[in-house]
Amino acid sequence: MFFLFGLRSKDHVIGTRVMTCEICRWEAPQQIVRRSTKFTLFFVPLFPVKPASHYMVCGHCLGFRRADPRLIAA
Helix, strand or coil: CCCCEEEEEEEEEEEEEEEECCCCCCEEEEEEEEEEEEEEECCEEEEEEEEEEEEEEECCCCCEEECCHHHHHC
């Protein structure tokens, strides 16, 4: 008998804002993304292993950086 288990991270787009990117300095749409990581057993996600984190992705340079918590609340 064997078990297939592991971790799986999944991204969910929460929203989009037009802002100046901190990486490329262009004013472009910035996607706000929520990433959650869950434990899986036989490819079925069961429970989260760590708290969800929020990131911003630039529409111009595709730069990936942590989002400001104040921006998420607004």
